[in-house]
Amino acid sequence: MDRLTAETKIKELVKRIERHNRLYYEQDRPEISDQEYDQLMRELTELENQFPELASPDSPTQRVGGEPLPFFEKVVHKTPMLSLGNAFGEADIRDFDRRVRQAVGSQAVRYVAELKIDGLAVSLHYENGMFVRGATRGDGSTGEDITQNLKTIRSIPLKLTKPLTLEVRGEAYMPKAAFDKLNREREERGEALFANPRNSAAGSLRQLDPKIAASRQLDTFIYGIGDLQGETVESHSEGLDLLESLGFKVNKERRVFEDVEELLAFIENWTEKRPTLPYEIDGMVIKVDSYSQQEELGFTAKSPRWAVAYKFPAEEAVTVLEGIEVS
Numbered sequence: 001m002d003r004l005t006a007e008t009k010i011k012e013l014v015k016r017i018e019r020h021n022r023l024y025y026e027q028d029r030p031e032i033s034d035q036e037y038d039q040l041m042r043e044l045t046e047l048e049n050q051f052p053e054l055a056s057p058d059s060p061t062q063r064v065g066g067e068p069l070p071f072f073e074k075v076v077h078k079t080p081m082l083s084l085g086n087a088f089g090e091a092d093i094r095d096f097d098r099r100v101r102q103a104v105g106s107q108a109v110r111y112v113a114e115l116k117i118d119g120l121a122v123s124l125h126y127e128n129g130m131f132v133r134g135a136t137r138g139d140g141s142t143g144e145d146i147t148q149n150l151k152t153i154r155s156i157p158l159k160l161t162k163p164l165t166l167e168v169r170g171e172a173y174m175p176k177a178a179f180d181k182l183n184r185e186r187e188e189r190g191e192a193l194f195a196n197p198r199n200s201a202a203g204s205l206r207q208l209d210p211k212i213a214a215s216r217q218l219d220t221f222i223y224g225i226g227d228l229q230g231e232t233v234e235s236h237s238e239g240l241d242l243l244e245s246l247g248f249k250v251n252k253e254r255r256v257f258e259d260v261e262e263l264l265a266f267i268e269n270w271t272e273k274r275p276t277l278p279y280e281i282d283g284m285v286i287k288v289d290s291y292s293q294q295e296e297l298g299f300t301a302k303s304p305r306w307a308v309a310y311k312f313p314a315e316e317a318v319t320v321l322e323g324i325e326v327s
């Protein structure tokens with residue numbers, strides 16, 4: 001086959017495969033069988049192997065994972081990935097609110113409240129809109145390069161809607177249904193079970209063989225900007241809207257509050273509704289919305305003074321001894 005024909009065939013295959021991906025992953029209504037889909041992917045892979053210069057970095061074949069790595073390279077984050085101070089109850093939230101208002105004086109304060117996703121923190125680096133590198137949080141300054149594994153997560157865009165250079169942070173997680181399915185399969189194979197979705201997401205992403213991550217139905221929620229070139233945003237909520245418009249998956253349950261009473265009611269509401277979510281959360285993250293106020297507030301040694309993690313009370317630990325429930 002000549003190059004020109006191959007180029008046309010590759011473009012046509014990519015369009016067909018991306019359409020079937022949307023039908024399968026976003027609308028849950030596939031039109032072709034897995035075998036037919038695999039055949040399309042085999043054809044595209046063969047053409048890309050024959051004409052490597054025609055294989056684009058955001059090709060659907062990037063999602064299946066290549067050869068296992070001997071080890072993970074280290075990555076120094078452009079800006080440190082911070083941890084969060086904790087709040088364990090209403091009084092702690094009111095203290096946080098008081099400290100913020102003291103620091104910013106008479107200015108109005110807006111908070112963004114987000115679900116605190118219980119997964120593995122990751123940093124994603126894009127150059128001119130293309131996904132080039134992804135890493136674990138590590139110690140906050142240096143993480144491990146797990147780009148090959150992150151490319152297999154379909155909610156991570158390989159190409160943004162705009163050719164921006166930026167670094168974003170988010171949580172990679174395993175949905176509860178995927179976790180239950182994985183443990184059922186491991187039990188049938190007599191393998192050790194994962195303790196919780198967080199451990200299974202972390203375990204999956206720290207495999208040297210990307211085909212393992214590709215098989216684990218991982219997902220992401222992006223929650224912050226580490227570095228942004230070529231665009232300016234004035235607040236965290238505006239930043240999240242920009243991230244969503246660029247193609248990232250941003251959690252929809254975020255809300256902006258000006259009144260701490262309404263914020264507390266929102267936290268109370270999610271404390272109760274938590275079991276209804278299809279993914280695990282271990283609390284809420286409350287952030288001052290205005291970037292200029294974040295700057296005024298600054299950081300302690302390891303976490304921002306403009307954000308706090310509200311931790312849900314530990315769920316009732318119930319042990320069942322021979323069928324008698326004791327808690």
Ligand SMILES: NC(=O)c1c(N)nc(OC2CCCC2)nc1O[C@@H]1CCC[C@@H]1O
Binds near residue numbers: 114118121171224
């Ligand atoms: N797990 C989360 O859902 C989450 C979130 N929604 N938002 C942030 O904001 C960062 C940026 C400012 C300091 C922490 N961090 C989150 O998780 C982090 C990862 C590492 C420590 C926290 O758990």
